Amino acid sequence: xxxxxxxxxxxxxxxxxxxxxxxxxxxxxxxxxxxxxxxxxxxxxxxxxxxxxxxxxxxxxxxxxxxxxxxxxxxxxxxxxxxxxxxxxxxxxxxxxxxxxxxxxxxxxxx
Amino acid sequence: xxxxxxxxxxxxxxxxxxxxxxxxxxxxxxxxxxxxxxxxxxxxxxxxxxxxxxxxxxxxxxxxxxxxxxxxxxxxxxxxxxxxxxxxxxxxxxxxxxxxxxxxxxxxxxxxxxxxxxxxxxxxxxxxxxx
Numbered sequence: 001x002x003x004x005x006x007x008x009x010x011x012x013x014x015x016x017x018x019x020x021x022x023x024x025x026x027x028x029x030x031x032x033x034x035x036x037x038x039x040x041x042x043x044x045x046x047x048x049x050x051x052x053x054x055x056x057x058x059x060x061x062x063x064x065x066x067x068x069x070x071x072x073x074x075x076x077x078x079x080x081x082x083x084x085x086x087x088x089x090x091x092x093x094x095x096x097x098x099x100x101x102x103x104x105x106x107x108x109x110x111x
Numbered sequence: 112x113x114x115x116x117x118x119x120x121x122x123x124x125x126x127x128x129x130x131x132x133x134x135x136x137x138x139x140x141x142x143x144x145x146x147x148x149x150x151x152x153x154x155x156x157x158x159x160x161x162x163x164x165x166x167x168x169x170x171x172x173x174x175x176x177x178x179x180x181x182x183x184x185x186x187x188x189x190x191x192x193x194x195x196x197x198x199x200x201x202x203x204x205x206x207x208x209x210x211x212x213x214x215x216x217x218x219x220x221x222x223x224x225x226x227x228x229x230x231x232x233x234x235x236x237x238x239x240x241x242x
Binding site for chain 1: 214
């Protein structure tokens with residue numbers, strides 16, 4: 001697979017370019033999975049990738065064409081994907097730690 | 112039944128201090144001291160040497176967590192009951208990990224306060240038997 005960023009020929013199956021680290025597929029905006037370029041739905045969470053692309057660029061009114069897909073792919077480097085995933089994990093953890101406990105739950109915790 | 116244990120109530124709300132003293136006396140505790148903030152609470156802890164402390168979570172000067180850590184650092188045997196409106200899991204876990212023995216969420220019913228106080232008495236009795 002040829003990287004759209006640096007034109008390096010990559011082995012098939014890889015998700016990121018081995019030369020520049022750019023994603024070689026479509027990144028799902030809901031769960032962060034990198035899907036194949038011709039996937040129409042995310043293989044992890046099922047989100048329609050056309051919708052995913054729209055969500056990624058709310059300011060843009062681009063339609064879900066392959067051209068739009070290409071534009072979206074170019075928006076993220078591997079480092080950015082990792083940062084987004086780390087941010088998502090942190091948000092989930094924050095939500096969980098801010099969750100209120102009932103007196104019954106607290107009693108179970110303290111015994 | 113008269114209880115000879117010394118109890119310290121640390122809370123910045125005068126209403127809560129009065130209420131807790133009243134409830135503790137109803138249960139049978141006779142030796143009760145109060146403090147209006149964490150700093151004074153620690154001073155009274157050093158002089159009064161209570162076996163049990165009812166400690167507010169949010170206070171000026173020193174918050175409940177800092178006071179709890181200081182108390183447990185000096186005397187791990189002291190039974191500490193956190194009385195607070197803080198209910199976030201992270202906060203509750205911080206108190207638990209810092210050595211709090213019991214946790215009573217405000218507002219509470221008298222029955223719940225009695226239940227927790229009874230646990231305090233049982234814990235103190237067990238520790239007395241062990242020592």
